[in-house]
Amino acid sequence: MNVPLPTSLEDLAVEMTRHGWEVSWQRDHGTARVEGSRRGGAAVMATARYTLEKGWVTRFYVIESVVDGGTDWLRVRRSGLVQFIATDRLPADARRWIVRDSKCRCRKHSQATQWRxxxxxxxIQLDRLNSMGTEQERRVYRCRHDARRWHLTSQDERTPSPWQGAAAAL
Ligand SMILES: [Zn+2]
Structure with a gap:
């Protein structure tokens, strides 16, 4: 398959939109991230970080849907990301590295995507109809230390999340 390679995060966002992903952005001083999510739990992400030594350093990540057996975020090459955006699949010969390291020290269970x-x-909320009395998780939030982790909490939101994006469609 011949998919043209976008040259920037903006182009990747255009590709995501074109293929029906729900797109969200986060930009900060020296960092940027664009994400796409899909019903079924598939997600794509491109990050850029500015360093004095190297200029913009970009990284690309994908995770397959639950049905397709996606359990971990995979770091991929740009070409792999572009193919995944178009097809929801990583070509068999595409390089991939399972993301194992994390800055998350929350000691809480985490999920890889908001959808999950x-x-x-x-x-959990369905289960609770049968068993009352335990601590009640009521919302999900993105880990402050790792954009590829989501936690559940029983706490109300104290400060608005810096993350801008539509809530994932279930
Ligand atoms: Zn965490």
Whole structure:
């Protein structure tokens, strides 16, 4: 398959939109991230960080849907990301590295995407109809230290999340 390679995060966002992903952005001093999510839990992400030594350093990540067996974020090459955006699949010969390291030190269970976290929350809330009395998780939030982790909490939101994006559609 011959998919043209976008040259910037903006181009990747255009590709995501074109292929029906729900797109969200976060920009900060020297960092930027664009993400796409899909019903079913598939997600794509491109990050850029500015360093004095190297200029913009970009990284690309994908995770397959639950049905496709996606359990971990994979770091991929740009070409792999572009193919994934178009097809929801990583070509068999595409390089991939399972993301194992994390700055998350929350000591809480985490889910890889908002969609997964919301599904878990919905399941817990259904279970609770039968068993009352335990601490009640009521919302999901993105880990402050790792954009590829989502936690559940029983706490109300204290400070608005810096993350801008539509809530994932279940
Ligand atoms: Zn965390």
């Amino acid at each position: 976290a919301l599904h878990l929350l919905a399941g």
